[in-house]
Amino acid sequence: MSHAIETDRIYLRPLTAADATADYAAWLNDPEVNRYLETRHTPQTIASCAAFIADCNNDPRSHLFGIFLRASDAHVGNAKIGFINPYYRTGQLSLFIGDKSQWGKGIAGEVVAALTAYGFDQLGLQRIEAGCYAPNEASLKIFERAGYRREGRFRSHVELDGERLDVIWLGILPGEPAA
Numbered sequence: 001m002s003h004a005i006e007t008d009r010i011y012l013r014p015l016t017a018a019d020a021t022a023d024y025a026a027w028l029n030d031p032e033v034n035r036y037l038e039t040r041h042t043p044q045t046i047a048s049c050a051a052f053i054a055d056c057n058n059d060p061r062s063h064l065f066g067i068f069l070r071a072s073d074a075h076v077g078n079a080k081i082g083f084i085n086p087y088y089r090t091g092q093l094s095l096f097i098g099d100k101s102q103w104g105k106g107i108a109g110e111v112v113a114a115l116t117a118y119g120f121d122q123l124g125l126q127r128i129e130a131g132c133y134a135p136n137e138a139s140l141k142i143f144e145r146a147g148y149r150r151e152g153r154f155r156s157h158v159e160l161d162g163e164r165l166d167v168i169w170l171g172i173l174p175g176e177p178a179a
């Protein structure tokens with residue numbers, strides 16, 4: 001089966017309620033996975049994951065995908081272009097790899113490159129943004145490698161482990177090359 005978004009190792013496809021598994025909920029409850037994610041503020045369950053999928057699928061300003069390995073069809077994480085502003089054709093890209101055995105293999109880089117291209121070519125966006133907690137070096141590296149530029153720093157924007165942290169804001173325009 002061919003998918004709208006695929007790379008050498010992964011494909012992205014929309015999620016359904018059947019994709020809201022115990023593994024998916026467990027990823028989001030894992031402090032290593034959710035460290036820099038807003039989902040950490042609320043314990044996640046299969047029902048909350050299913051509700052999130054339904055909300056996104058009902059929201060024309062949101063395109064949520066599961067990240068699947070081509071070799072095994074295993075669901076390993078999610079990626080989304082959300083907060084789409086149809087007047088200005090902008091959107092925000094976010095992702096996580098929940099299956100930690102898949103970290104450090106460059107999968108997130110493939111996802112960001114492929115989903116960014118989809119946002120420009122298929123959704124017609126004219127600007128895609130991403131926000132990263134300042135200490136999230138892996139994430140910053142991935143976005144900058146895909147061609148995103150650092151555009152701003154929101155000082156003291158979030159709180160983690162009792163510490164105020166800055167958030168780095170990045171953006172990319174159509175045609176801007178990967179680093």
Ligand SMILES: CC(C)(COP(=O)(O)OP(=O)(O)OC[C@H]1O[C@@H](n2cnc3c(N)ncnc32)[C@H](O)[C@@H]1OP(=O)(O)O)[C@@H](O)C(=O)NCCC(=O)NCCS
Nearest residue numbers: 033036095096097103104105106107108109132137138139
């Ligand atoms: C951040 C995340 C998406 C990275 O996914 P990944 O597929 O493991 O990323 P990659 O394998 O492409 O690695 C990216 C780079 O970051 C580096 N890296 C990984 N962890 C790091 C860390 N703690 N500090 C510094 N660099 C780190 C890797 O070495 C790699 O660089 P390299 O290619 O030069 O060796 C993944 O770890 C994740 O989902 N984390 C939890 C959720 C999250 O933080 N999402 C992003 C929110 S903005």
